[in-house]
Amino acid sequence: MPIPLNVLDTRREAREERGPAVPPTEDVREKVFELEAKGEWLVQRVPDPWIGVTTKYGRIKKIPIARTWHHKSCGQCGHIPGYSTAIFWLIRKLGLDYNDPKDQTSCTAWNYYASATSNQGAQAAVAMRNFGAAYESGYFPMIHCGTSYGHYKEVREELVHSAPLRDEVRRICDKLGKPFVMPEEIVHYSEWIYAMRDEFAKRRVLDLSSIDVTVHPACHYHKLVVEDAIYDPDVYGGQRTAVVSSVVTALGANVKDYSTWFDCCGFGFRHILVQRDFTRSFATLRKIDVMREEANPDVVLTHDTGCVTTLDQSQFAARAHKPNVGIPVMSEAQFAALAMGAHPYRVCQLHWHSTEYRPLLEKMGIDWRERWREFEDDLERLKKDDKAYLTWEDADA
């Protein structure tokens, strides 16, 4: 269903009359292939079958459906584990093949943007080591973190434009015994969710027509190397990224607009760790407060690690002086999984979240008391060492 932004209708007409414009930026992927032809590196092809989606300036980006290598996120796995679990659950629910590697490090960009205790060469080498590991596995990288995604796109630009940097990193990869390989596309998990949204909609088991959602687009998804993010003329006239919002409407919930959608969440990279007064103030004053005031949503959905953490965790302290806070926050992956009947604790792991989410679950038609009782039984079994870990079979039992 289109999400209108009425003021843009006239502009759209003018644009249609004018015809397609030449994209203002080069298509870096062409350069990636040129370098392959020169024997500078290998290019890992997007495996078949893939889905074509449209990016900011109308180019087509290939999103692989399966055989994906999951470049996990530090903050998701560490502090919001239901985020990563929900992504894997969605893939499994569709019966698709994937690889969850141990031969993967963080992109280390959170630290880089926080402390600058790294440099261009190291950042590019970390990226290419991970890409090499994906290539060796035969699976195609799918990147869970928005910062990794944005940063890897920056790294790709830098490598394409700098022969000395390529030489430095190639030398390092040789020493590590890793192939020097660039993926054909750099793909964020939220792009896969966007591409697969109709499949999720077909499998939806909850009625979400009464659920109002505000979307926070992640800065490092749409502000870093902007031309590679997904846009759709039917979503806000193509003036905002279409990921997340399109998924919400496909699942039958309602996207609500608010004026500070472009603002960052306040994460700040170093601020969230050592200067949280800024983070808390920004997250509540510029995001949660405004959403409450203008849209009064049931839930905030976003598609990156830092945004979920910041928008969720910042609300506790603000309660002391702000009655207005208290909107649950999660990723669109968790929301889609819930819509498809995923367990709120075994899969979406909502007990790791801070802001009260139980009224939302009730409104979605989920009996959270019963689900929590089941999860407590699981924990008892684990405590008694009846089993070492909760399994995927348990998750869907």
Added chain:
Amino acid sequence: MVLQARYADVPIEEKQRLFDQVKADERFESYLYGCYECGICVAACPSARFYDFSPRKIAQAASREDLPMFYEQLNDDIWNCSQCFSCTRCPRGNNPGGLITIMREVSINNGLTSAKNALEGYGRVVYKIMSTGTQVSPDMLQPNAFPDWGPHVQEISDNLALWRRALPPDTMHTTSTAWEVDDKTLTELYLIWHMTGVLDMIKQVDTGLHMILNDVMEELLEEAGFTPE
């Protein structure tokens, strides 16, 4: 007229030396195309709302090569930036946030006191990412580290090992790293830190941390038969 009264005692040659390092970075050219001083970046900037901070001034100082202003920013401003890159909305194609990334690197490389101060309390995070390959771990969720996140942090910390076992993905049963990273993978990461001079950067700002990191890395590297160059 000199607008910047601060750091007047620092010789202009020193300011020039540091500016030259920023300008010499390969990325500088593609992050700055001159500045209209339109302020669009400031309107989009979260840090400008909370600090006396302006991405416009960053772009302005860099394009005019205003050394006193640059030096002041290097010491007093750059650590306020959120690195969100909202300022890439710049109609001129500038990336003030990117300029700040470069300025931060230069300030670390030169061991500036302001950089050391900015990293105070942050060392444990540098240690975590460089030694384990993941930036944050479940066991960092301690009430004394995140008192403002409320009592549920205590609940997580009390149940940590058990709750981690209640995660279906095999790679996520860890408590001291975000996911399980192979030793071979870690060895490769350590080699990257050595070969790209990142360890030398750490030495500039925190000798204690540098020593600990070296110790931790040495063992795995030796086991794998690598001698860092």
